[in-house]
Structures are given as structure tokens and as C-alpha cells.
Amino acid sequence: MxxxxxxxxxxxxxxxxxxxxxxxxxxxxxxxxxxxxxxxxxxxxxxxxxxxxxxxxxxxxxxxxxxxxxxPKVNWNEEWEKNYDPITVGDQVYVRASFHPSKPEFPHEILINPKMSFGTGHHATTYLMISHQLNLDHQDKRVLDIGAGTGILAVMAHKLGAAHIEAFDIDEWCVENGNENFDLNGMATVRMGKGTVREVKPQGPFDIVLANINKNVLLDEMEVYSSLVKEKGYLLLSGFYEHDIADIEKRANEFGLVLKDKKIKDNWAALAMQKI
Structure with a gap:
């Protein structure tokens, strides 16, 4: 694509x-x-x-x-190596490429070698989603990553102890790159699917559903997301601006999801919704 x-x-x-x-x-x-x-x-x-x-x-x-x-489809590993710096999320997460040195002092280290997919932790929405994940118990949970990109949020779920992880994206380059990143992070049994949530038809319920996409897609697919979240489970949403929060929250409320936490960075927003 x-x-x-x-x-x-x-x-x-x-x-x-x-x-x-x-x-x-x-x-x-x-x-x-x-x-x-x-x-x-x-x-x-x-x-x-x-x-x-x-x-x-x-x-x-x-x-x-x-x-x-x-x-053009180029060697993004080579391109990113020229300009890609590691990032940290507080003192908990260190996101780096394979050509960066390890920092074992961080509890969680994620390896991401990006291609055409955008999701290295540098963008505010990815940073915010990881920040929300750090506040949720993932141990032995079922986690779904919708529009997974590089797979970084699925990797974070794995690092936090999730027992079952599913991830998919509509972009074939993301699928290829996500699988490579899963392998780098000891997740060879997890494979990225291809398609929209309606095409992939994941089988819930899930304890945690992650969707970092964009406002229009989130609004359109909200009912599907809700159907995949188990009672008392969580839906983490990002890919929209702070001024869009009211629209996203209103739509989520229609399907039994209530706002538990919100985070803002550089005018971008991420919400933690719980199924009631």
C-alpha cells in the first residue's frame, strides 16, 4: 500500500x-x-x-x-537509523532500535525497528497510550491492539505480562514490520493480522482493547470496540486532539463505556474508558 x-x-x-x-x-x-x-x-x-x-x-x-x-517504499530501517533517537516514558519504559545500546536500568525495554508504519513512541499519541498502559494491570490478561502500526502497544502489553495478545492493521507494511518487531521482543507466537476490525472479526471478550487511530474511525467503530471489551474491562483510545475529547466520550458513553482517566500531550489526547 x-x-x-x-x-x-x-x-x-x-x-x-x-x-x-x-x-x-x-x-x-x-x-x-x-x-x-x-x-x-x-x-x-x-x-x-x-x-x-x-x-x-x-x-x-x-x-x-x-x-x-x-x-517510495525505501529501507526505513536505514533511514531511521540516521535520525531515530531512543525515547523514554517516565522512568519505566525505554524504546530503542536494535542499533541503540540497551539500558537495563529501565524496567521495560522495547525494541522497535520502524519501516513505513508510524509508531515509535515519538508521536504524542503513542507516548500517551503507553502511559495509560502502565496504569493498568496486564498480568495474565487478554489484550487486543487495533490499528497496531509497528506493534509497539502490543509489545508493551507483552512486557506488562499479558497472557494473550492479538494485533492487526490495514497496512501490509505495518503487518510485515509489526511481525518483525514482535520477533525482536520475544513474541514469535504473536502474528499481526491484516484488515479493519470488522474484517478481522476478533473474538472477544478482551480485558484491554487498544485503539490509536483517528477520530473518524474511532467514532465509526466505537460500537464494535465496546462489544469486544469485557465487563469492567478497559478501552484505551487515542489519535485525536484535546478538543475532540467531548465527541469521543459522548460516543463511548452510548455503548456503556465511562471515562476513567485522560492524558494530554502537545494538544493530543488519550482516554482510558471502562466498560460498565
């Missing part, structure tokens, strides 16, 4: 506006640049008319221009 790349030149105040607007229509990764931002979306979910409407809305005020291209 190919990614489309949009190099967007805009005035500085419009960077965050465009990131927020584009994330609502399926763009799943952004890189701020001196000129504005680079935005990435899977080719099969790209809605050109909707994209052009957003650009046109802010074009004049934001002095916006766009260059479009296709992001």
Missing part, C-alpha cells in the same frame, strides 16, 4: 490548523518543516475533494501552496 506525500507551505499559525483538519480525514503522520509541514496518508483512504476543500478554505489567509508526490 502506497503513501501519498504532501509538502505544504503555509504561514506558521496555520500549521496546527492544517494538522488538525487533515487528521480528521485520514492523514496519519505529519512532519513540521521550516516552510510549513509534510503530511502523509495512505493512498486508498485519500479523499481528494475533501482535501482540496480544506486547502481552499485556508489557502488565501494561510498563504498555502501544495506539492504532491508518492512516498
Amino acid at each position: 502506497q503513501y501519498l506525500e504532501f509538502k505544504i507551505s503555509c504561514s506558521e499559525p496555520y500549521r496546527e490548523i492544517l494538522i488538525a483538519e487533515l487528521s480528521e480525514i485520514g492523514f496519519d503522520s505529519f512532519l513540521e518543516t521550516d516552510e510549513g509541514l509534510d503530511a502523509y496518508i495512505q493512498e486508498d483512504v485519500f479523499q481528494r475533494n475533501t482535501f482540496l476543500e480544506i486547502i481552499e478554505q485556508y489557502k488565501e489567509a494561510g498563504r498555502i501552496s501544495v506539492q504532491e508526490g508518492i512516498l
